[in-house]
Amino acid sequence: MASTEDTIQQRIDQEYKWGFVTDIDADSAPPGLSEDIVAFISKKKEEPAWMLQWRLEAYRHWQKMREPEWPHLHHPPIDYQAACYYSAPKTGEGPKSLDEVDPELLATYEKLGIPLREQEMLAGVAVDAVFDSVSVATTFKGKLEELGIIFCSFGEAVREHPELVKKYMGSVVPRNDNFFAALNSAVFTDGSFVYIPKGVRCPMELSTYFRINAANTGQFERTLIIAEEGAYVSYLEGCTAPMRDENQLHAAVVELVALDDAEIKYSTVQNWYPGNKEGKGGIYNFVTKRGACRGRRSKISWTQVETGSAITWKYPSCILLGDDSVGEFYSVALTNNYQQADTGTKMVHIGKNTKSTIISKGISAGKAQNTYRGLVKVMPKAQNARNYSQCDSMLIGDKCGAHTFPYIEVRNQTGQVEHEATTSKIGEDQLFYCAQRGISEEDAVSMIVNGFCKEVFRELPMEFAVEAQKLLGISLEGSVG
Amino acid sequence: MLKITNLHAGVEDTEILRGINLQINAGEVHAIMGPNGSGKSTLASVLAGRDEYEVTEGSVEFLGDDLLEMEPDERAHAGVFLAFQYPVEIPGVSNSYFLRAGLNATRKARGLEELDAIDFLKLAKEKAKALHMEEKFLQRAVNEGFSGGEKKRNEIFQMAVLDPKLAVLDETDSGLDIDALKVVADGVNALRGPERGFLVITHYQRLLNYIVPDFVHVLHQGRIVRSGGKELALELEDKGYSWIEELAAAR
Numbered sequence: 001m002a003s004t005e006d007t008i009q010q011r012i013d014q015e016y017k018w019g020f021v022t023d024i025d026a027d028s029a030p031p032g033l034s035e036d037i038v039a040f041i042s043k044k045k046e047e048p049a050w051m052l053q054w055r056l057e058a059y060r061h062w063q064k065m066r067e068p069e070w071p072h073l074h075h076p077p078i079d080y081q082a083a084c085y086y087s088a089p090k091t092g093e094g095p096k097s098l099d100e101v102d103p104e105l106l107a108t109y110e111k112l113g114i115p116l117r118e119q120e121m122l123a124g125v126a127v128d129a130v131f132d133s134v135s136v137a138t139t140f141k142g143k144l145e146e147l148g149i150i151f152c153s154f155g156e157a158v159r160e161h162p163e164l165v166k167k168y169m170g171s172v173v174p175r176n177d178n179f180f181a182a183l184n185s186a187v188f189t190d191g192s193f194v195y196i197p198k199g200v201r202c203p204m205e206l207s208t209y210f211r212i213n214a215a216n217t218g219q220f221e222r223t224l225i226i227a228e229e230g231a232y233v234s235y236l237e238g239c240t241a242p243m244r245d246e247n248q249l250h251a252a253v254v255e256l257v258a259l260d261d262a263e264i265k266y267s268t269v270q271n272w273y274p275g276n277k278e279g280k281g282g283i284y285n286f287v288t289k290r291g292a293c294r295g296r297r298s299k300i301s302w303t304q305v306e307t308g309s310a311i312t313w314k315y316p317s318c319i320l321l322g323d324d325s326v327g328e329f330y331s332v333a334l335t336n337n338y339q340q341a342d343t344g345t346k347m348v349h350i351g352k353n354t355k356s357t358i359i360s361k362g363i364s365a366g367k368a369q370n371t372y373r374g375l376v377k378v379m380p381k382a383q384n385a386r387n388y389s390q391c392d393s394m395l396i397g398d399k400c401g402a403h404t405f406p407y408i409e410v411r412n413q414t415g416q417v418e419h420e421a422t423t424s425k426i427g428e429d430q431l432f433y434c435a436q437r438g439i440s441e442e443d444a445v446s447m448i449v450n451g452f453c454k455e456v457f458r459e460l461p462m463e464f465a466v467e468a469q470k471l472l473g474i475s476l477e478g479s480v481g
Numbered sequence: 482m483l484k485i486t487n488l489h490a491g492v493e494d495t496e497i498l499r500g501i502n503l504q505i506n507a508g509e510v511h512a513i514m515g516p517n518g519s520g521k522s523t524l525a526s527v528l529a530g531r532d533e534y535e536v537t538e539g540s541v542e543f544l545g546d547d548l549l550e551m552e553p554d555e556r557a558h559a560g561v562f563l564a565f566q567y568p569v570e571i572p573g574v575s576n577s578y579f580l581r582a583g584l585n586a587t588r589k590a591r592g593l594e595e596l597d598a599i600d601f602l603k604l605a606k607e608k609a610k611a612l613h614m615e616e617k618f619l620q621r622a623v624n625e626g627f628s629g630g631e632k633k634r635n636e637i638f639q640m641a642v643l644d645p646k647l648a649v650l651d652e653t654d655s656g657l658d659i660d661a662l663k664v665v666a667d668g669v670n671a672l673r674g675p676e677r678g679f680l681v682i683t684h685y686q687r688l689l690n691y692i693v694p695d696f697v698h699v700l701h702q703g704r705i706v707r708s709g710g711k712e713l714a715l716e717l718e719d720k721g722y723s724w725i726e727e728l729a730a731a732r
Contacts, residue, residue: 428532433569435553436529436562437583437639438590447582451573451622 029086035059038186041086045155045190048162058175058185065179071342072371072403073311075284083249085187085220144202150195151206154222157193164195168226172255172292172319180251180286180313188222188253196231196262205461207236221252227262229295234265236464250309251286260295260322267460268316269468271308271475279338279367282310289316290346293325293354301328302345303459305468307475310339315373317346320354320382327356330456332468334449334475335368335400344374344405349385349415358389361453364400365476371403378415385415393423394452396445396476424452446473482507482678483528483548483647488539490527496537497523499703505647508675512689513682514714515700516722521682522566524700525651528680529563530556543647557583558590560646564636564653571623576635577605579623580642587643608641612668630661637668648672649680654688666691686718701729 029037038059042052067078144151150161157165175185196202227233237254250272256264266289275282285308291300302316312335318327329345347356356376364370370393378385393402404421426448434444450457450469457465488501497520505511515521527534528541530553541548548556571579585595596604605619612634624632633653640648650669654662669692673679681692689697689711697713698705706729707713717724 427569429569430571432529432531432553433565433571434579434583436557436565437579437643438554438557438587439579439582440554440586443582443586447574447579448571451571454573 029084031084032081033059033083033085033187037085041187041189044086045158047155047158050162050166051158054170054175055186058182059187061176062179062182062186065176065182067179071313071373072369072405073313073340073342075311075340078249078284080183080249086189140204143204147200147203148197149200149202150193152193154188154191154193154224157224161193161195164226165193165224168224168255168257170255172257172290173253173288178288181253181288184220184222184251184253184288188220191222191252191254192225192235193223194225194233194235196225196227196233198228199230200228201231202233205234205236219250221250221254223252223254224257225255225264225266226257227259227264227298229259230261231259232263234461235267236461237266237268238270248282249284249286252288254287254289254316256289256291256300258291258293258295258298258300258325261297262295263299263301264291265301266291266303266316267464268302268304268306269464269471270304270306270312271471273310274308274337274339275310277337279310282339283308284311285309285313287312287314289314290319291317291327292319293322293327293351295325296322296351297324297326298322299326299328301326301330301459303328303330303456304332304343305456305460305471306331306333306341306343307471309341312339312341312343314341314343315345317348318356319348319350320356320385321350322354323351324353325351326354328459329356329358329360329374330459331360332363332453332456332472333361333370333372334363334472335365335370336475337366337368339366339368340371341369342371342373344372346375347377347387349376349378349382349387352381352383353385354382355386356388358387358391359455360389360391361456362391362393362402362404363396363449363452363472363476364393364402365396367399369401369403371405373405373407375407375409376417376419377408378410378412378417380411382412383414385412387415387417389417389419391419391421392452393421394449395423395425396449442473442477445476449473449476482544483680484540484542486540486542488524488527488536488541490523490534490536490539492523492533492535497534497703498527500539501703501705503698503705505678505680507646507678509696510673510679510681510692510694511696511698512692512694512711512714513680513698513700513705514684514686514717516725517684519700520703521684521700522651523703525563525566525649525680525682528556528649529553529561554586555590557643557645558587562640562643562645562648564633564640564648564650566651566653566655568624568627568632568636570625570627572625574623575620576623577602577619580605580639583639584643605642608638611671612638612641613664614638629656630658630664633657633661633665634668637665641668641672646676647678647680649682651682652684653681654683654685662688663691686714689714699725699728701725704729 029040038055042055173181175182258264272283272285293300300318306312320327327347333341333343335341345358358374360372362370362372372391376387391404395402402423406419408417410417430448431441431444449472483505485501485503488498490498513521536549581601588595606616653665694711697709699707
């Protein structure tokens, strides 16, 4: 295998060299946002003219919009002109080996049982682990191509599949949908594109981890998934390991389109840096996720486990347009220390016999604030629409808060909407009971919280579920006693 | 194995236990009887280490160690088991998961190897069978939606799996019909042995027909006012708790 090793060595040398000769300034946009910056980003990404036009229109919308004030979130005003909107993937600038990485971060990786190679990738170590993943990804991509499945970066899709991008981009989340969606539409860096052709059942879980060029797309990510008639896909986003990012402001857009009899299952584990125990630092995560069940009997299912970010603003929603279509939302949102989350869903029933299910579990510990905000809307033509919502909150300690804002709008008399909500506290009684059976307080809290979230974890793909359970335990460390 | 000396304890400013002296040796079954408010459940809680009770005086020695110095989970690891009067529900956590976590934490603390899921299940099924409990009971969430009788049986089942050195039963008979009482008593009797001590707390003599104690102590206003053999329970049943009032007044 000398030749492979040589190739790798060459690549490493090359990157090392680039680290010296590349003019860094030319690869990053100066702070601030203007039409010039939007054009700069588009040019950097070698985009066609129509894409730039689309971005510019979004930018003009954004300029006229205001940041929403209704969420139950408190943060200092964000200076959008101080933020940086484009920085090219940096090479050779990260730590040279795991020895240079924050030991605390490594300890967490260890607890999550993440393989060494993966740890290096996550910590941004510039070594050949990246090449490994490229080769894995290439094999993987070949298999998908045989089935006619397109799975690539958003940027690649803009260049290679413009007809699909033009047809669907912005069709679920319009550019002027909200402040953050408009911002993303103007400056999005990259993301995933998935297209499943008619009648094809994607044989594996698609995960960003296997996507080439996945690095540094976290800030303004844009994802588009299209499932044609009778297609099925399960998509995994994010990862359980704590992700660091120098950019505090994140605004992602995800659009899903399901045609007749198609099904999309979208699972997220979000663990962006939440800030330190005093509430310093941490990612502001403003996400617009929406799926359109355009076809009859189509189904879109969102499952999310949100444990990271200083601020989470996120409402994965379903537009149930097709008759007999189904929307689901399963969510665990955990906030500790000074974290704040305002999250929930919107289920808009338009077609006949549409059904939706909402299961939301909010957990607050420390001084955190956790809000569920959900809308169930039954439109006049949605005969026999059904919704079941269950929103449970759990409090750990007495300095945190849980809030529930369920909005219900029913404009068709045949609609049936059920809403259940509970708030519980991890009781001294429960902890004492566990202790009396020999279980330490930390393990008991983790166990009780995981039990509380069981209905949501059940919806996650097996591997993800196991990791998510461990993650909750780690996120709650030190939250009692 | 257990030596309680002049134990005073209470909640906030209210003293509930006012000088308890009691010694339990391995292999013995002691019953504590007394009217409501006499301090029976407080004694059980103090032995298990519940936070809200404060010990103001006295000592408790368990197998040569100072029990009062230990955290609740450490007491469990040392072999103290409390069957709760009101077992707590833990939604979403299966009985078997819960119990395995407890058993393995205890084994780990004792330097024993942890049991894997298969070995644990084998053990649990065996114990469940002995208590005439259905296997699917293991997969149900801890005490969630259990009837009163099922909860109490679950306590005895947990005791059987955890195999404690000292078992404290806090009014395990309360709320049980006669059939459930017999099942619970059979479970306890099956665990009696020369290595294990029992402290059975009850309001009624009825339970002691099925779990026959070696010693009976009568608690009144935080003190043991009379001790005797199993016949003391019968005498108490016969004369009623008002007799105790008289005894206490006469002292």
